[in-house]
Amino acid sequence: MGSHRLLDYLKQHFGYSSFREGQQEIIEDVLEGKDVLGILPTGVGKSLCFQLPSLLQKGTTIVVSPLISLMVDQVKQLKAKGFKSVVALNSFMELKERKAVFQSLHNYRLIYLSPEMLQNRTIIHELKKLYVELFVIDEAHCISQWGHEFRTDYLKLSQVVKEFGDPTILALSATATPEVQEDIKCQLKKLDMVSHIYRMDKSNMSFAVEDVLWHQEKVERIKSIVSNKPAPTMIYFSSRKAAEQVAAELTLSLDQRIAFYHGGMETMDRLLVQQQFMKDELDVICCTSAFGMGVNKPNIRRVIHYHFPTQIESFIQEIGRAGRDGKPCASLVLHTPNDQVLPQRLLEKELPQEEDVERLLRWLAHKNELLIDEEMTEILQLAESQWNFLKYHLEYHHVVSNRMIQRHPDLIGLRAKISKRLKERWLYKNNKYKQMVNWIHCSGCRRKQLYAPFQNEISRPIVTCCDYCGFSIDDLEIYEERVSSVDTIENWQDRLRALFLQETTNDET
Structure with missing residues (x-):
């Protein structure tokens, strides 16, 4: 064509x-x-x-x-x-x-x-x-x-x-x-x-990392930033409890519309919060990584990380939600000396340990069928992702099919295969984690180091690049958006024409 x-x-x-x-x-x-x-x-x-x-x-x-x-x-x-x-x-x-x-x-x-x-x-x-x-x-x-x-x-x-x-x-x-x-x-x-x-870097985004001593100092810093220059803001947490607590404290202190969002909420509640944020009915959202993927909101000005994620890819995905309209936006990571404890705990929950593999194989030796996932995680004392990893490898090595144990396997050989893959994934995830930590503590241009694993060159920024290059989150320019009534009418007319044209086209095809 x-x-x-x-x-x-x-x-x-x-x-x-x-x-x-x-x-x-x-x-x-x-x-x-x-x-x-x-x-x-x-x-x-x-x-x-x-x-x-x-x-x-x-x-x-x-x-x-x-x-x-x-x-x-x-x-x-x-x-x-x-x-x-x-x-x-x-x-x-x-x-x-x-x-x-x-x-x-x-x-x-x-x-x-x-x-x-x-x-x-x-x-x-x-x-x-x-x-x-x-x-x-x-x-x-x-x-x-x-x-x-x-x-x-x-x-x-x-x-x-x-x-x-x-x-x-x-x-x-x-x-x-x-x-x-x-x-x-x-x-x-x-x-x-x-x-x-x-290239995946955004020329309209600035980067900053600020070191603070304790978590309450993070909250006070967020209050200062958000109140001085109100603008659509996302704040990322690795803890559901922390997201709720900080959202509650910001609501009490600020005259702004604030909500939290995480995977533990009811589906309809999550959808409601997302739609409110999309429609500018919320100013600040305190969320976990469950929020944001595919959110096409053009005017998000700031993405603040209260906790940093376990890998660079997640970080880039999360900051990528800001500045889709091409106007200046910023990423800020607030960091305390103890912040590395939480991501390390999260990593430990993602993959099973060697003793978990042995416990599973001992259980398999005397069974003909797997129980439902909820019962397996309870019996083996595993997190959901840990069990998913083990179950996948049982299926991959043709030990289990549709929950039925096809044959009692060579336990020594199977344990060796699963353990080998487990070590590979532990090494991979720990390297990703170190990459994220190294970026937080880097002493050069943050933009260059952030995107170095992804591309050979970076775009020339149209804003002050990062804190190493002289940027502070307080310097972010916030432009008030105003839409004239004439523009609104013209946009509605264009939309109606497009709708009528689309109806005709769909009927023809």
């Missing part, structure tokens, strides 16, 4: 007159049936790379997405633009609603679901009735970042692709080192994927 024709479709379906960096090249390869790995900076619009092809191709596009809130948000945005042929299948759908969707699956061009849903044989059975033309893994770094322990169903996606007749694969991410890029290709069993890799 010619570039002029693609631009016509872009304008017709999405109202844009030009593509952003990388979008057109990726879309052209996908439409030619090539498997593609696309690494694009946050805010560029990765979703367009599969949303536009889904409208132009005859078959169905399946999108594997890591979070329900991310699926719901993207589906809602598409429906607001007039696209009716899109749906998100998730575990919170009522049985009646799910049956209705299954009966009309052939009417959907774009189907969102999680990797876990793709292990449901009923869902696979229904999807195999369709002609799946494009298989998309959104936030593909999750394959490498989460797949080996926390969400091992990511490592089974290559099997699902085969069941769908080997459709074209598109893997998209904003943060993937060359090592992670190769792991994505390896796990998908597509080593010859076409790679479109672009």
Whole structure:
């Protein structure tokens, strides 16, 4: 398809007159049936790379997405633009609603679901009735970042692709080192994927790390920053309890709208908080890493890390939510001498210990069937991610299938294989952690050191680069946004024209 024709479709379906960096090249390869790995900076619009092809191709596009809130948000945005042929299948759908969707699956061009849903044989059975033309893994770094322990169903996606007749694969991410890029290709069993890799650093972002003595000093510093220059702000925590406590203290001290968000909340409560923040009904959100992936809010000005994450990739993903409108934004890490205790504890919970492996194998020696996951974690005294790691390797080595123990294994040989992989993952995760700590304590330009593992060069910043180069979070320029009534009317008129045009186009196709 010619570039002029693609631009016509872009304008017709999405109202844009030009593509952003990388979008057109990726879309052209996908439409030619090539498997593609696309690494694009946050805010560029990765979703367009599969949303536009889904409208132009005859078959169905399946999108594997890591979070329900991310699926719901993207589906809602598409429906607001007039696209009716899109749906998100998730575990919170009522049985009646799910049956209705299954009966009309052939009417959907774009189907969102999680990797876990793709292990449901009923869902696979229904999807195999369709002609799946494009298989998309959104936030593909999750394959490498989460797949080996926390969400091992990511490592089974290559099997699902085969069941769908080997459709074209598109893997998209904003943060993937060359090592992670190769792991994505390896796990998908597509080593010859076409790679479109672009710089991921943001020229409008400044970086700073501030050392304080204790945690209460962090709270007081946040109060000062947020009250002096109010602006949409995200504050990241590694502890749910701390996120709630700091949100409560900020609410008492500041005349601003503040909420917390973490994975322990009810799903509807999480969705409500996310929508409030998206609609500028909240000023500050105190959140864990459960919040933010795929959040397309243009005017976030600050991302503050009350706790730092266990790896650079997570940090870049989280700060990437700021400044999507191209205006100045900033990242601030508040650091105390004791801050390394919490991430070390989190790392210990992600992977099992050698004694956990031995305890599992002793249990297996006298059983014919695994219990449900909740009972296994309780009996073996394991965290969810620790059990997921072990269960995956039992399946990988063909010891277990559908919870049934296929044969009593060579326990010594199996223990050696699992222990070898366990040591590799411990080394990998500890190296990632050290990389993050080294960045916090670096004595040179923070921008250069942060992105060095990902790319050879960095963009020339349009703002003061970092604290090493003279930046302070107090220097961040906050521009008040004003929309004239004339602009509002014109935007509504454009939106109505686009909606009517889309209705006509969808009816014709």
